[in-house]
Amino acid sequence: MAFPAPEHEIHRRRFSRNLGVGLTLTCFVALVFALTVVKVTNGDLGHANDAPGMLGSTQPIAPELPAPAPAAPAVSP
């Protein structure tokens, strides 16, 4: 018959530390994910990904310049 080993205070403290760090890191990852979702859906990514012409950009694409008018034909005498 095996006797259960008495749990030492050190092991309890170590477990609480590991559990705390684990939960903190999980919450951090969840927070970064949520923040990313909010930033992407709100289009709040600053200017880095907001260049004219980029997919999802809020910047208008500069309209093309109108073609230059054809030169007037030389007047023949």
Place this chain on the structure above:
Amino acid sequence: MTDIRSFEAPKEAGFGDFVQLLKPRVMSLVVFTAFVGLLVAPVHLHPVVSFTAILFIALGAGASGALNMWWDADIDAIMRRTKGRPVPAGLVQPGEALAIGLALSGISVVMLALATNILAGALLAFTIFFYAVVYSMWLKRSTPQNIVIGGAAGAFPPMIGWVAATGSISVEAGLMFMLIFMWTPPHFWALALFMNEDYSKAGVPMLTVTHGKKVTRNHVLVYTLALIPFALGLGFTSIGGPVYLAVSVLLNAEFLRGAYRIWKRDEVMAEADSYKVEKAVFRFSLLYLFLHFTALLVEAVLHSSGMGGW
């Protein structure tokens, strides 16, 4: 037969000891004032962004608390009020406190800047630097004006909250800063009057130690008088209003009455009733700050429902 379990176990920190390193009571004040600063701002952030901003402002404050505990471990071990802290108690090694303080400082500043804006992140970095280096390492042990200048570190959070929302500093943010900045000296000196022995033993040059209690009593009254214009002035800005102003007038009248009572007393009277007035003023000073920021919050709610404000 010797029971092996009767030997004293080597000290090992639990998760809660690392949380204590971040000074959770100070963090709760930081969370509240930063929350108000962020909420009363004219620009409204997404709730997730607001939550992230407040969390990392609080974490930055906690990081500076850990750095303070690393640096001040020697005097913390002497003072009755602080000798149970994790580093002097031997639960957390000084090197661990330093590593946690530095790591959390970096994480909080970068995350706040990414979540909101660079200026808010820079202000948080400056606040951590101010508390850990300017206050803890330099002023605290060298001048009796330590808490006057060091009080700036505790005054930044509502300004950072405001800047996180708006991206700029304004009169309102400046006055919220000044409210806490000017409140800190009478608050701490009221405490120092009845905790003088602690500071004296540790060799911290608090005003009570270097200039005596009579001078400290004078200072409490003068700084309370200097605080009043900033507290009332905030009521006339865009975030103030009649509710804030009414609350502020009452709180300032009571705080001034308390400071006057401290000024009128001498050591014989104080020792006779175990510093009853000083302890009462110290407790009231906490309520004073809490209710000022609560009144700002009420004004913001009234404002959003079409009432409040001027």
